[in-house]
Amino acid sequence: xxxxxxxxxxxxxxxxxxxxxxxxxxxxxxxxxxxxxxxxxxxxxxxxxxxxxxxxxxxxxxxxxxxxxxxxxxxxxxxxxxxxxxxxxxxxxxxxxxxxxxxxxxxxxxxxxxxxxxxxxxxxxxxxxxxxxxxxxxxxxxxxxxxxxxxxxxxxxxxxxxxxxxxxxxxxxxxxxxxxxxxxxxxxxxxxxxxxxxxxxxxxxxxxxxxxxxxxxxxxxxxxxxxxxxxxxxxxxxxxxxxxxxxxxxxxxxxxxxxxxxxxxxxxxxxxxxxxxxxxxxxxxxxxxxxxxxxxxxxxxxxxxxxxxxxxxxxxxxxxxxxxxxxxxxxxxxxxxxxxxxxxxxxxxxxxxxxxxxxxxxxxxxxxxxxxxxxxxxxxxxxxxxxxxxxxxxxxxxxxxxxxxxxxxxxxxxxxxxxxxxxxxxxxxxxxxxxxxxxxxxxxxxxxxxxxxxxxxxxxxxxxxxxxxxxxxxxxxxxxxxxxxxxxxx
Amino acid sequence: xxxxxxxxxxxxxxxxxxxxxxxxxxxxxxxxxxxxxxxxxxxxxxxxxxxxxxxxxxxxxxxxxxxxxxxxxxxxxxxxxxxxxxxxxxxxxxxxxxxxxxxxxxxxxxxxxxxxxxxxxxxxxxxxxxxxxxxxxxxxxxxxxxxxxxxxxxxxxxxxxxxxxxxxxxxxxxxxxxxxxxxxxxxxxxxxxxxxxxxxxxxxxxxxxxxxxxxxxxxxxxxxxxxxxxxxxxxxxxxxxxxxxxxxxxxxxxxxxxxxxxxxxxxxxxxxxxxxxxxxxxxxxxxxxxxxxxxx
Numbered sequence: 078x079x080x081x082x083x084x085x086x087x088x089x090x091x092x093x094x095x096x097x098x099x100x101x102x103x104x105x106x107x108x109x110x111x112x113x114x115x116x117x118x119x120x121x122x123x124x125x126x127x128x129x130x131x132x133x134x135x136x137x138x139x140x141x142x143x144x145x146x147x148x149x150x151x152x153x154x155x156x157x158x159x160x161x162x163x164x165x166x167x168x169x170x171x172x173x174x175x176x177x178x179x180x181x182x183x184x185x186x187x188x189x190x191x192x193x194x195x196x197x198x199x200x201x202x203x204x205x206x207x208x209x210x211x212x213x214x215x216x217x218x219x220x221x222x223x224x225x226x227x228x229x230x231x232x233x234x235x236x237x238x239x240x241x242x243x244x245x246x247x248x249x250x251x252x253x254x255x256x257x258x259x260x261x262x263x264x265x266x267x268x269x270x271x272x273x274x275x276x277x278x279x280x281x282x283x284x285x286x287x288x289x290x291x292x293x294x295x296x297x298x299x300x301x302x303x304x305x306x307x308x309x310x311x312x313x314x315x316x317x318x319x320x321x322x323x324x325x326x327x328x329x330x331x332x333x334x335x336x337x338x339x340x341x342x343x344x345x346x347x348x349x350x351x352x353x354x355x356x357x358x359x360x361x362x363x364x365x366x367x368x369x370x371x372x373x374x375x376x377x378x379x380x381x382x383x384x385x386x387x388x389x390x391x392x393x394x395x396x397x398x399x400x401x402x403x404x405x406x407x408x409x410x411x412x413x414x415x416x417x418x419x420x421x422x423x424x425x426x427x428x429x430x431x432x433x434x435x436x437x438x439x440x441x442x443x444x445x446x447x448x449x450x451x452x453x454x455x456x457x458x459x460x461x462x463x464x465x466x467x468x469x470x471x472x473x474x475x476x477x478x479x480x481x482x483x484x485x486x487x488x489x490x491x492x493x494x495x496x497x498x499x500x501x502x503x504x505x506x507x508x509x510x511x512x513x514x515x516x517x518x519x520x521x522x523x524x525x526x527x528x529x530x531x532x533x534x535x536x537x538x539x540x541x542x543x544x545x546x547x548x549x550x551x552x553x554x555x556x557x558x559x560x561x562x563x564x565x566x567x
Numbered sequence: 568x569x570x571x572x573x574x575x576x577x578x579x580x581x582x583x584x585x586x587x588x589x590x591x592x593x594x595x596x597x598x599x600x601x602x603x604x605x606x607x608x609x610x611x612x613x614x615x616x617x618x619x620x621x622x623x624x625x626x627x628x629x630x631x632x633x634x635x636x637x638x639x640x641x642x643x644x645x646x647x648x649x650x651x652x653x654x655x656x657x658x659x660x661x662x663x664x665x666x667x668x669x670x671x672x673x674x675x676x677x678x679x680x681x682x683x684x685x686x687x688x689x690x691x692x693x694x695x696x697x698x699x700x701x702x703x704x705x706x707x708x709x710x711x712x713x714x715x716x717x718x719x720x721x722x723x724x725x726x727x728x729x730x731x732x733x734x735x736x737x738x739x740x741x742x743x744x745x746x747x748x749x750x751x752x753x754x755x756x757x758x759x760x761x762x763x764x765x766x767x768x769x770x771x772x773x774x775x776x777x778x779x780x781x782x783x784x785x786x787x788x789x790x791x792x793x794x795x796x797x798x799x800x801x802x803x804x805x806x807x808x809x810x811x812x813x814x815x816x817x818x819x820x821x822x823x824x825x826x827x828x829x830x831x832x833x834x835x836x837x838x839x840x841x842x843x844x845x846x847x848x849x850x851x852x853x854x855x856x857x858x859x860x861x862x863x
Contacts, residue, residue, distance in 0.1 A: 125783050126749075129773055133784040140783045141631015203629030207741040237571070244574065253578045260582055264590065269741070276600055277733040279742045281593040289585070329578070333585035342639045342731045342744060344596065350588075416637050416748040487748060490723035494751050498781055502749060506781075 089173075094447045096175040097166065100182040101447055102534060104162035105440050106527045107190050111154025112433070113520040114197075118147035120517050123510040126503070137201045145212040146200045148424075152210065152290070153193045153221070156428060157258075158186070159436035160298040161228050164251045166443050167305050168232055171248055172239025178231050185227025192220035206270045208279065210287045218266035222259065229255050246321035247301035253329055254297035261289040277343055284337035284351070292332035292358060295432045299395055300324075300365065302435040306388045306442065307373050310381035316371035320364050327361035336402050336423070352406035359403035366396045383458055387438025390466055394430030394473075398423055401477070413488060418505060419480025422473055429469045429516065437465065440527070448534040457526055461519045468515025471508060479505025597733060607837045607846045615738045616832055619821075623829025626822045628743060630785065637745035638754040638833065642730035642842070643719035647697045649689040654681045655708025664707055668700045681709075691716070714845045727755035727835045729842040735835070750782055757834040766827040767803055767819050775809050788823035791815050 122143035125131050132138045169176055176182065196213030199205070205212040213221075232255055236248070265286035268274050274282065308315050315321065335358050337343075337351040369392060402423055405414055414420070441458055445451050452458055479501060486497035602611040616624065627633070649668065654661050658681050665677045669689045672680070680686045688711070689700070697713045704711050717729045731754050736742045760766065765776060771789050773780035789803070794816050802816035811817050819827075838844050 126781050129780065129782060129784045134786050136630070136787045139630055139785070139787075141634045142629075144634045145631060205629065205631065207628045207631075207633055207743050209746070244571075249574055252574055253581075256575075256578050257582065260586075264586070268590070273740060274594060274598060276597060276737045276739075277742060277744070278593050278597045280744055281597075282590055285585075285589040326577075326581075329581040330584065334589045342733055342736065344593070344733070347593070412643075415641075416746060418747075418749075420746055483748075488720040490720045494724070495777070495779065498749075499779065503781060 091449075093169055093173070093175050094449075096179060097169060098447050098534065100176065100179050100186065101162050101166065102444070102527075102531045103183060104158055104165075104186050105444060106524075106531050107186070108155045108159035108162065108436070109440070109520065109523045109527050111150050111158065111193065113517070113524045115147045115151035115155060116513060116517040116520045118143045118150060120510070120513045122147065123506060123513050126506045127510070136203060142201050142203070142205060145205050145209070146197050148210070149200060149212055150193070150197050151428060151433075152295075153196065153213075154190070156295055156432050156436065158189060158193075159440065160254075160295060160432070161186070161189075161232070163302055163436055163439040163443075164254070164298055165232055165235065166439070166447070167247055167301060168236050168239070168251060171241065171245050171305070172236060173241050174235060174239045176231070177234045177238060181227050182231045185224050185231065188220060188224035189228065192217050192224055195220065208269045208283045208286075210290055211265055211269050211283065213270075215266065215270040218262065218270065222262060225259055225262070229259060245305070246315065246318055246325070247305040249322070249325050250297040250301040250304070253325070254294045254301075257289060257297075258294045261286050261294070280343060281337070281347055284347075285333055288335050288337070288351075288354075289333045291427055292328065292335055295428070296328065296332065296395070299391060299432045299435045300328075302439055303369065303388055303392045303395070304365075306384065306435075306438065307369055307381075307392070310385045310388070310442075311373045311376040313372050313376070316368050320368040324361040324365045324368075327357050327364075331357040331361075336406070348406075348408075348411070352403075352408070352411075355399075355403040355406040359399045362396050362399035366392070383455075383462060384438045384442040386462055387434055387441060391431050391433075391435035391438060394426055394434060394469075398426040398431055401426070413484035414480050415484070417480040417483040417487065418476045418502065419484065422476025422480050425469065425476060426473045429465075430473060434465070434469070437461070437523070444527070444530055448530060450530060450533050450537065452526060453529060453533070454526070457522055461522050461526070464515045464522070465519035468512045468517075468519060471512030471515065473512075475505045475508035475512060479508075600734060600737060602737065603734065603839070605837055605839065612837070612839065613735060613737050616829075618828065619825040620829040620832040622822075623825035623827070623832070624739070624743075626788075626826040627829055628741065630826075632753075633743040633745045635745075635747055635749035635782070636751070636753045637748050638752065639731045639744045640727035640729070640752060640754050640835070641719050641721045642717045644717075645694070646691045646716050646718050647694065647713040648687055648716060648845075649692065649697060649700055650685055650687050650712050650714060651680055651709060652685045652712045653710040654684045655710065657708045658682075660707050661704075661709035664703055664709065668703060684709075715843050717842065717844050721752060724751075725759055726752045727758075729835060729838060729844040731835065732839055732841045734839055734841070753830065753833055755833065755835045757831040758836065761831060763827055763831065764804070766830055767823060768805070770823060770826065771803055771805070771817060771819075772809050775805065785823075788820055788826065790818045790820055792818060 121132065121138055122140050125133075125140045125143070136142075165176065165182075168174075193213075196217040199214035199217060200212050204214040206214065232251075236252065236255075265282065268282050269279055269286070273279060304315060304321060331354040333354075334351050335355040337347060404410060405419065405423070441452075482505070483497060483501035486492045486501040602613060604610070605612045651661070651665060662674075662677045662681045665680055665688055666672050666674070672688075680688060689696070692700075701711060701713075719730070721727065722729070735754075736744065768775045769777065769782075770785045772784040772786070773782040774784075791811050792815065794802075794814055798816055799818055801818050803819070805811065805817060838846050
């Protein structure tokens with residue numbers, strides 16, 4: 078249960094970290110590249126809402142493909158790929174074990190990126206399937222699945238070989254996410270894209286997939302990061318493992334069916350069930366938040382540094398999105414916000430606010446540890462944090478508030494539709510464009526920083542006589558930062 | 568929970584439960600839905616979409632219209648119109664009962680209704696009122712019936728005569744119900760906007776027909792070409808800032824025509840068991856013979 082203690086000597090840590098150096102750098106740099114691409118796509122989509130003729134003559138960038146292309150780039154390229162990097166690192170750290178088979182991991186991540194690239198190109202070429210989160214054309218799923226088998230397999234084998242047998246709560250969450258993902262990916266893409274079921278069952282299965290992906294797979298990795306990083310950064314112990322266990326079970330049982338708003342064309346139990354599930358998940362999040370609060374209560378934010386800010390923001394956004402999802406599933410609220418901008422608002426809060434922020438915090442924290450090279454421009458990271466945080470909040474607020482106005486207009490038949498557009502949609506979309514621009518700037522800076530780090534690590538390895546000797550190389554490089562590391566972290 | 572195998576087992580159980588509850592159950596409940604005979608149209612419903620509208624569905628999917636348009640109509644409840652179907656023999660009694668049912672009617676109006684039955688007595692009342700009026704007319708010789716009318720903001724906006732139900736999507740592949748209403752609902756767009764040219768102009772550039780529209784333009788579904796020997800009959804009638812250069816004309820591609828055909832095929836034009844409403848075939852006078860719920 079203790080992340081702050083360790084029986085390992087600093088040089089063991091260096092060995093563990095360096096086993097993971099290039100695979101992680103690869104995963105992390107590709108992840109931020111996808112974030113950049115996704116933010117460009119959503120920016121284009123957003124601009125199209127102000128001027129219908131913007132880039133109109135090209136079918137590849139029409140609004141209806143930019144939205145799913147952005148979503149898929151961010152979900153599969155950034156969030157899932159970043160999640161792989163983070164969960165592997167946490168698994169190795171908590172298990173005090175070296176990465177098994179870095180070569181396979183490398184092949185797996187290359188394959189994953191090829192899959193996502195083909196998928197996004199497929200969507201842009203007009204082969205999107207039309208099911209949110211599963212828009213990628215059918216032939217991509219097997220590629221993603223094969224890639225995942227390698228990546229997830231390595232994570233599981235590494236987990237299995239851990240030297241510290243006792244499990245820390247973060248490990249449960251990671252383990253469950255690792256098993257959950259291939260399951261929903263195969264079931265979802267088989268039943269929706271490859272051999273589709275008939276009629277509205279498609280919507281129900283689509284909702285199950287979306288919820289499993291967001292709340293369980295990405296959500297669990299996000300929670301694992303929060304529960305691992307916050308105690309570590311504040312040098313405290315997690316307040317109570319049983320509370321974590323409780324949340325773990327609740328979210329695992331009910332998280333697969335949240336957020337499907339009661340649509341009347343679906344059987345009525347679907348709406349009621351998803352409302353109940355959303356409330357359970359929100360409750361589990363409140364318990365989690367209490368646990369975290371008891372863990373880090375009274376710590377001043379400064380002591381944890383910038384990473385602490387990232388993770389703190391992530392936890393707050395995660396809690397807010399779970400609570401808002403539960404609130405939005407109440408029948409009286411759902412009637413208003415159904416079919417409005419509120420839903421993309423929740424999506425932003427969850428994906429960019431909670432998952433994205435957590436991953437960036439992780440990347441900021443562990444890349445220097447793993448490579449033994451500090452960020453060359455720490456000030457840029459402060460800038461990344463603020464632009465990303467402000468941008469994400471701006472988009473989230475614009476969509477959530479706008480969604481409410483949008484919905485109020487829609488349910489009042491006296492308001493002509495164009496008035497709803499003028500007052501409930503257009504101004505908020507304009508506000509969100511500014512936010513998306515900020516996220517784009519943050520992503521560009523991020524890409525630049527991670528890529529530079531990648532190059533510097535690569536060069537320093539070359540200088541030190543090639544990859545074969547990188548073990549020796551790392552320990553000499555990291556000597557300076559070692560004392561700090563061993564006292565502050567494990 | 569500190570053991571790997573225990574963890575594995577619990578994840579497996581949760582996964583199985585989630586799968587059974589959320590995937591298997593809906594599939595068992597809805598998976599073998601099939602077409603149904605609807606007496607109002609004397610045909611099985613739904614019918615598979617035919618002709619180029621099938622391709623239009625594909626264009627709709629590829630262009631991602633679903634990111635801004637839903638195809639599902641909501642309904643919050645029903646109201647009823649009460650109709651005197653048969654005045655019976657005791658016209659005086661029935662006339663006074665009609666006046667009792669609707670206090671706003673003058674003697675003359677009430678007598679008109681009774682003389683010209685079937686005629687509507689009251690509009691837009693609740694189920695309770697229907698019951699009490701049915702009770703009123705009991706044993707009077709006059710017969711009343713209640714016509715069902717769905718209500719709700721979507722229906723009041725004219726986006727459809729009734730709510731959509733699962734059956735409506737049986738042959739859609741993929742089902743594009745959508746979750747965003749940046750634009751109006753399209754489940755019944757073929758009924759309210761039946762003009763092919765309007766749709767073509769709207770797709771070419773929405774602002775040609777709707778001022779300040781924020782819907783994107785789809786010029787790539789059209790071909791701008793030089794006018795040949797004589798102007799093509801298919802050319803769009805574009806004016807002002809949207810007009811092509813001198814000597815050029817804008818022709819819809821087969822995709823655009825298919826898409827418009829698909830949009831015109833989006834119609835809700837008869838009741839189904841789950842979502843009844845008054846069905847108007849052609850003449851309004853036929854109202855009464857169709858979907859009615861006898862109040863007695």
